[in-house]
Amino acid sequence: MIKFLKKYKAFLFGLIFFRVVVLVLTHFDLIFIDNSEYLSNTLSFIFYWFLFSLPIYYLPFLKEHKTNSLKFFGLLVLLVLVLINDANSKMIDNPITFIGIICIGLLFTSIVASKFFKKYALFILVFYVFSLSYFIYIRVYIDDINKYLQQEKEIKIILTIPFFILILGWFFQQWKWMKTLESKKTKAELALLKSQINPHFFFNTLNNLYGLTVEKSDEAPSVVLKLSDMMRYTIYMGKEDLVPLKYEVEYLNNYIELHKIRYHKSVDIQFTYSNIFNYEIAPLLYIIAVENAFKHGVEKSTERAFIHINISTENGIIHFEIKNNFEELYTKFNPGIGLSNLKQRLQLLYPKKHQLTINSSGLVYKLTLKIDTL
Structure with missing residues (x-):
C-alpha cells in the first residue's frame, strides 16, 4: 500500500493544485459553483482532479517527450477557450462546452495512455456518437429547457461513464503491471x-x-x-x-x-x-x-x-x-x-x-x- 501511494503521489499534488486554482477563481468571481448541484459538482471535481493530476504524474515523460508536451499545452489552451466561451454564453449546459470538454478528455487520455486507449477507442467513439447525438437532440433540436432538465442528471451520468471506466481500467492495468513486476522479482x-x-x-x-x-x-x-x-x-x-x-x-x-x-x-x-x-x-x-x-x-x-x-x-x-x-x-x-x-x-x-x-x-x-x- 505504501509503495502504491508513493507511486501515485502525483494525484495528491494534483488535488491540492486543483483546489488552490478553484479557490482563486471563485475568489475573483471568474467561476461560479452551484452548491445545490451535487452530482454535477462531484463529476466535475473528479474529472478536473485527474486533469490536473495526470500531467504531474507524467512530468518526467513530458520532459523527455517535447512533442507530447506541446500537445498537452494545446489541450490546456483549448480547455481555457471552452471555459471562457461557456462563461460568456450565459447558457445552461452549453452543448459546445460539453462536446469540447469530452473531446479534450478523450484526446488527453489518448496521449497519456495511448496503448490502453487504443484498445477501447472504437467502443468509446461509438458510445459518444450515440450519447452526444441524443444530448444534442434533447438540448438543441427540441429546445425545451424544462424537458432537458428532467433528464439532465441521467444524461450527465451517461456522458461521464466512459471516463470512470477508463480511469478504473487504467488503475487496474497499473496494479497488474506492478504485481507482474513483483512476481518476476x-x-x-x-x-x-x-x-x-x-x-x-x-x-x-x-x-x-x-x-x-x-x-x-x-x-x-x-x-x-x-x-x-x-x-x-x-x-x-x-x-x-x-x-x-x-x-x-x-x-x-x-x-x-x-x-x-x-x-x-x-x-x-x-x-x-x-x-x-x-x-x-x-x-x-x-x-x-x-x-x-x-x-x-x-x-x-x-x-x-x-x-x-x-x-x-x-x-x-x-x-x-x-x-x-x-x-x-x-x-x-x-x-x-x-x-x-x-x-x-x-x-x-x-x-x-x-x-x-x-x-x-x-x-x-x-x-x-x-x-x-x-
Missing part, C-alpha cells in the same frame, strides 16, 4: 538463492569424492552414483515450485550416506521420518540446515558427535527438526550464506505460513521448522 530472487545453494553443496561433496579417489576406496563408485542422483534432483527437480516430500527425504538420505562414507570416526547419525506421502514442499529447503549440522558439528567435533533429524507431518503442517552437538571452541560459528538463504526463501515461498526456531542449549544446536502447506 520474486522468481529472480528465488533463482539467485538456489544458484547460491547448489555450488556451495557440490563443492563440499566433490571434495569428499576427491578424498575417496585418492585413497582408491571401493566406495567411490557408490559415491559417484549417489552424487549423480543428487545432481539430477537438483537440476531437474530443484527448478520446480513444489516437489513431493518423499523426494526431498530421498535427497537428504543420499546426502547423509555420502557423509557417512567419508568419516573415519564414530558419528551418531539418526534420520527418522513418518507420514511423508501426499505432501509437497519447495525443493532444497532442508539441505541447508543438514549441511550446517555436518559442517559446524560433526566435522569439528572430536568425539561423541551426533546429528538427529526428524521429519513428520500433521494436519497439513510439515515438522522438521535437526539437533547436533558442537565443540565449545566453535560455539560462536558463522553459518554463512546458507542459513541466510533459508530465511529469505521461507519469506518468499511461505510468508506467514512458516515458523523457524533456532536455539543453543549447552553444546547442542537445535533448529526446528514448521511449514503450513494448506
Whole structure:
C-alpha cells in the first residue's frame, strides 16, 4: 500500500493544485459553483482532479517527450477557450462546452495512455456518437429547457461513464503491471538463492569424492552414483515450485550416506521420518540446515558427535527438526550464506505460513521448522 501511494503521489499534488486554482477563481468571481448541484459538482471535481493530476504524474515523460508536451499545452489552451466561451454564453449546459470538454478528455487520455486507449477507442467513439447525438437532440433540436432538465442528471451520468471506466481500467492495468513486476522479482530472487545453494553443496561433496579417489576406496563408485542422483534432483527437480516430500527425504538420505562414507570416526547419525506421502514442499529447503549440522558439528567435533533429524507431518503442517552437538571452541560459528538463504526463501515461498526456531542449549544446536502447506 505504501509503495502504491508513493507511486501515485502525483494525484495528491494534483488535488491540492486543483483546489488552490478553484479557490482563486471563485475568489475573483471568474467561476461560479452551484452548491445545490451535487452530482454535477462531484463529476466535475473528479474529472478536473485527474486533469490536473495526470500531467504531474507524467512530468518526467513530458520532459523527455517535447512533442507530447506541446500537445498537452494545446489541450490546456483549448480547455481555457471552452471555459471562457461557456462563461460568456450565459447558457445552461452549453452543448459546445460539453462536446469540447469530452473531446479534450478523450484526446488527453489518448496521449497519456495511448496503448490502453487504443484498445477501447472504437467502443468509446461509438458510445459518444450515440450519447452526444441524443444530448444534442434533447438540448438543441427540441429546445425545451424544462424537458432537458428532467433528464439532465441521467444524461450527465451517461456522458461521464466512459471516463470512470477508463480511469478504473487504467488503475487496474497499473496494479497488474506492478504485481507482474513483483512476481518476476520474486522468481529472480528465488533463482539467485538456489544458484547460491547448489555450488556451495557440490563443492563440499566433490571434495569428499576427491578424498575417496585418492585413497582408491571401493566406495567411490557408490559415491559417484549417489552424487549423480543428487545432481539430477537438483537440476531437474530443484527448478520446480513444489516437489513431493518423499523426494526431498530421498535427497537428504543420499546426502547423509555420502557423509557417512567419508568419516573415519564414530558419528551418531539418526534420520527418522513418518507420514511423508501426499505432501509437497519447495525443493532444497532442508539441505541447508543438514549441511550446517555436518559442517559446524560433526566435522569439528572430536568425539561423541551426533546429528538427529526428524521429519513428520500433521494436519497439513510439515515438522522438521535437526539437533547436533558442537565443540565449545566453535560455539560462536558463522553459518554463512546458507542459513541466510533459508530465511529469505521461507519469506518468499511461505510468508506467514512458516515458523523457524533456532536455539543453543549447552553444546547442542537445535533448529526446528514448521511449514503450513494448506
